[in-house]
Structures are given as C-alpha cells and as structure tokens.
Amino acid sequence: MAREKIYLEEVFPSPFMQLWGIFRKTPVAMVGFCCFIFLVILAIFAPIISPYSPVEGHLDMILLPPAWHPDGNVSYLLGTDELGRDMLSRLMYGTSLTFGLSFIVVIFSLVIGVVIGSLSALTRGIKSSFLNHFLDVILSIPSLLLAIIIVAILGPGISNTVWAIAIVFIPQFIHITRYAVKEEFRKDYVLASRLDGASNFRILYYSVFPNIVERLMSQATLAQSAAILDIATLGFLGLGAQIPLPEWGAILANGLEHFYIAPWTVYLPGLAILFAVVATNLVGEGIRHALKLRKEN
C-alpha cells in the first residue's frame, strides 16, 4: 500500500503553464522565441551597443561593401551607405523603430481591442448586430489600405504611421476577443461561477481571461508580423519614417538608387525585415501548435 501518496497533492499546472511546457519542447518554436527575445533586447539596447551614430556620415567611407568583401573594412562590419553611414548601426537602430514600434503598437491595440471586445461580448441585440456588421466592413478593407488612408489624413511621419497601424489593428482584436469571450460564456464553468453569484466582470477577469489569453497571444503574433511589414511598407513608400530615420523600409527605399552598384544597402534591410517577421511567425506557429496539442490531450 502506497499510503504516503495520499498526502502528495496533485498539482495541476495552469493552462498557460501547460502551454509553455508544450511550447518548450518544440525546438523550432524555441529557436523563433530566442530570436524574438534577441530582437527585443536589441531594440532596447541599440543606442548603447551600436558602434556609430545612425545618422552621422563618414564622408571618406562612402559605399563601403561589407567586411567579407575584398574591399571591405572590418570596422564597418556591414558596409556603409551613400553618405558613409554605418549600415550595422542603422540596422540596429532600425530594430527599435520597426520591430520595437510594431511591438508597442500591437500591445496598445491588444489592450484597447480586448476592453471593447469583452464589453461588446456582454451586449446583445441590435447594438451587437450593428457592431458585428460594422466590424465586418472594416475588416474587409485591407489593413495597409486603411493605414494609408489614415496616414493621408494625419500626414506622413513615423508617429502618424504608428497611430494609423494601431487604429487599423484594433478591429481584429475586438473581433477575436468578442468571439472568444462569447464562446467561453457558453461553457459550464462560467455557469458554475455564475451560480456562485459572480458578476459579469468578475467572471471575465477570473474565469474567462485566463482561458483565452493564449488565443489573444497567437492573434497578437499574427498582428505583429503584419505590423512589421506594414511599418516597413509605409516607410518604403515614403509615407512612414522620413529621410534620416533608420527605419528598415526607409533604409531600403534609400538604397534603391544605388541598388546596382551597392546591392547590400537593399539586401541587408530586407533580410532584417525577413528575419524579424520569420521570428515572430515562428513564435506564433509554436503557440498555435501547442494550443492544438493541449486541446488533444
């Protein structure tokens, strides 16, 4: 008789910890996660660790190829652009603009979207139906088109781009929160806490949110990869970050004139965008994969 086992309390990890347990065992997702953390750290510490200023030119070092090229110089690891600005420093600062801003944008829209979405999930009838149709219309307009329109109203510039993209992403968070909250509210455990006399807000806070947080995170990674691409695209089109700012899309647009003689000014920012988007998507894939496995167990 294994009597002592009676006293060992069985510990159920929270849904979130279960998810992390599965997530940790997927190597590809962990690689993506490490890259993601790396980008976050780079975005925060870029001003400290970058070797040169992103806007200051070295006129004796114009269009220097990367260091592995025979003409390269190792003190300018990734070469310089047409004004002699160090590409590595520009890309590092660009991380905090393109990647860092997209991160902030997504958090901002997430918070607002979740608040509006969960409030609207509690309403019924004509108000809710109107909101539903209205959201459908807004969601059927492509996000970049909507962002371009908002930028047209506010005028070009990086801060206006950020506002535009934040506004564009709010509807999809409202939509997914509303859907998820409504679905959870039909389940029995919500009924149980309702029978205990919990108010709607208490149920939302203590019962529903812990169960939908992963779904929101997975949507947030999707939104972030779209936000990186949108910020870069607007920068590329000249509607986002303006000339001296080292935003990845703007660097790329800047390098266009010297595309043929200095291809690294176009390759490198493109690769940086690709790297950031792939890292974000890998994390998102990992979360969705883990969610699926947890559901199957």
Next chain:
Amino acid sequence: MLTFTLRRLSLFLFTMLVLTLISFSLSFLFPGDTVINHSGQINATATELAQLNEAYQMDKSIFTQYGAYLTHILNGDLGQSMASQSPISNEVLELLPATIELSLVALLIAMLVGIPLGFIAAINHNKASDNAILSFAMLGYSIPVFWLGLLAILFFSIGLGWLPSAGKISLLFEIEFVTGIQFIDILLSESPYKWQAFSNASSHIILPACVIALAPATIFIRLSRAAMIEVLAASYIRAAKAKGLSFQQIIFRHAIRNALIQIIRHVGLQFANLVTLAMVTEVIFSWPGIGRWLIESISQRDYTAIQSGLLVLSCFIFIVHILTDFIYAALNPLARGNHHGS
C-alpha cells in the same frame, strides 16, 4: 437560395452605406475646405464655389449633405482629381481594369501553385515533404513584397534579361482601349501583330503577378493542407477505403472535391490581402493600375482621389467577397441552410 440572396443583398447595401459614410466623413477629416475635398475643384471661382455649395447642399443639415454626396456618387460623379483636374471616374475606369487583370492573374497563379502543394503536404502529413512545404510557406508568407519585387527585377530583368521590369506592354504596340483588360483588348483588336502583342503583354505580367502571388499562395498551401487533412480523417474516406478503392480513386474522386469547397470559401478573404500586395507591387513595377495612382495621390495630397480610391477599391474587394460567397453557396448546399452568414 432566395433568403441567402436577400441576406447577402442586405449585407451589401449596409456595407455600401458604411463605406460611403466613411468616404463622406473623410472630406471633413482631410485638411482644407469640405466642399473642395468633395469635388476636387481647387481653383474654383467664387461663383463656382457657390454652385458647388448648392450642389452638395452644404448649407443644410449633415444628413442632407450626405444625401447630396450619395446622389453624386450614384450618378457616377466622384469629383475631379486635385492634381490633374480631370474627372476621377474616367481615371478610375481606365486604371481599375489593369489592377483587376493583375490581381486575377496573381490569384490564378496563387491557386494553381498553392492548392496542389497543400494537397501534397496533407497526403504526406508529418513527413519530410510536408515539413519542407510548410517551411517554404512560412518563408513566403514572411517576405516583404517590395523586397521580393526588387530582387525579382534584379535577378530576372537585369541579371538574366528574361522578362521586362516595368509597364503593362511594350510601347510599340498600339492597343485600342475597349474593356481595359489588356488581354481581352488585344484579342478584340484587328492588328496584324495581335499574337506578338499578346506574348509581349504576357511577358510583362508574369513577374509582377508572381511577386504578388507568393504570399497568397502560401496561405492557400496552409488552407488546402488543413482542409485535406480534415477530409482525409472523415468517415466517408474510411468507407471508400473499406470498399477497396485505390488511393488515386479516393484522392481524386472523393477527397479533392470536398477539400476544394472548403478552400473556395476563403478565396474572398484572401483577395483583400492580395489587392494590398498588388498596390505596392504596382509601384515597383510601374504598373498603370489604381494602387499606384492612389499612392501617388497621397504624395500629391490629392484628397478627392484618395477618398474615391478607397471607395472604389473597397467596393471591388467587397464585390469579389460576395461573389465567392455565392459560388461557395452554389457548390455547397450546407452553406445555404446556414443561418449565420460569414
């Protein structure tokens, strides 16, 4: 089917109402005078301005103003372009077909490449080829489209010299404007160099269409893979297996048909994404479409054009959306009985 049509129709009317309301309110949000933003006549004299105020009922309540604006749009009057001072409806009629052509070709390429690849991945579920296709899909989904366009130009146009890098057709060919869709116009024309023009137009469209198609193709891969995996797990497939049908028979006769229906439902949603990509690609490849025109209008602060561009593009996207809904409902009887429209 009748209730389905009515429901779609009411959704369509509601959407048009919201879209026109958005574009109407844009005139107030944009800098400058509202009536000038509505009409685009920046050089109007005092008498003309008075006429415009009368036409758009600017002295009445906001609802009357909206009514007047709506009447103008229904009469096909989108105002004048502030930059070129020519009627926007004419410009749109010239430019929109080019965008439709480009995005439809891209959609076709995306479906022709994406769906079979997704099926192959699903049939080899959890094997090496599945993983390879999925990694490709992830990469294709993450590439910024403008970068891809530039690399494609550098590689295929400048490096190898295979395909032209800009424009819709070589300037040597003179094609009369009939529908605006270049391929149809070429086939309709009487020119003795019809087939040369046709091959020239096709070589111009391949590169931009492929660049646009990559990201939607990867989404089609994921959609068709998911649909196929679901269908292959269904019990009628097991029944077909038990009947002794060969693998090919099961896949081609039963699985593909049922999986395709699921995919068609998402085509409309993907189309919005595709049009956005087309807008950016048009800028890079100098394609004379509405996306490039819209982005140019923003740098020129041409507010009337921006407003109408938004209206026309979102209408176009929404019409495609509804059309795919109808096709889906016609193919799948289950969808007609569904009480919750997508």
